[in-house]
Amino acid sequence: MTDSLLNILKYSLLGLLYLFFARVLWAVWSEVSGPRPGTAPMPASARAAMPPASPASTASPDATTGAPAPGSQSGRGSSRPAKGKRGKVGRLVVLEPKVRKGAVIGLANEVTFGRAPGCTISVPDDTFISQVHSRIFRDADDVIVEDLTSTNGTYVNGNRITMSQILRRGDRIQIGSIVLEAD
Numbered sequence: 001m002t003d004s005l006l007n008i009l010k011y012s013l014l015g016l017l018y019l020f021f022a023r024v025l026w027a028v029w030s031e032v033s034g035p036r037p038g039t040a041p042m043p044a045s046a047r048a049a050m051p052p053a054s055p056a057s058t059a060s061p062d063a064t065t066g067a068p069a070p071g072s073q074s075g076r077g078s079s080r081p082a083k084g085k086r087g088k089v090g091r092l093v094v095l096e097p098k099v100r101k102g103a104v105i106g107l108a109n110e111v112t113f114g115r116a117p118g119c120t121i122s123v124p125d126d127t128f129i130s131q132v133h134s135r136i137f138r139d140a141d142d143v144i145v146e147d148l149t150s151t152n153g154t155y156v157n158g159n160r161i162t163m164s165q166i167l168r169r170g171d172r173i174q175i176g177s178i179v180l181e182a183d
Contacts, residue, residue, distance in 0.1 A: 129176035
């Protein structure tokens with residue numbers, strides 16, 4: 001083989017090696033940063049549990065509906081919790097992921113979140129959510145959120161909860177990559 005052919009093969013091998021390392025770094029970065037909202041379709045079980053926002057939806061407050069919450073901040077573009085709201089919590093409004101923003105989850109009795117198919121809100125594609133992650137339930141007139149010893153925890157207003165906590169209107173609940181607002 002001539003020297004020029006060996007140089008071409010050497011640079012080709014070096015180029016392929018750089019492409020391989022770039023692909024490995026890209027794969028690691030995509031796993032660490034997580035899915036971007038709207039890039040991957042949500043599984044059918046999650047779509048059934050959290051339907052997209054629909055202004056024409058008129059289901060009862062104890063059912064999961066897709067209507068945006070009146071008075072919620074889903075249409076205002078603000079990401080801070082509402083101030084000065086008083087009263088009882090009757091539903092949860094989805095703020096994140098953006099593809100489900102405005103969807104409403106009614107709180108008739110108990111809502112469980114997790115990757116397991118038996119959960120009320122099953123999100124099998126979110127790796128930050130445990131099999132049975134947390135539950136939100138009614139106790140007399142209060143709505144209570146409880147972490148079910150999940151690995152990554154449940155957060156209320158940015159603070160990880162270690163015991164059951166009563167929800168107030170305007171509270172933000174984070175379960176994996178899902179962010180909800182009590183309304």
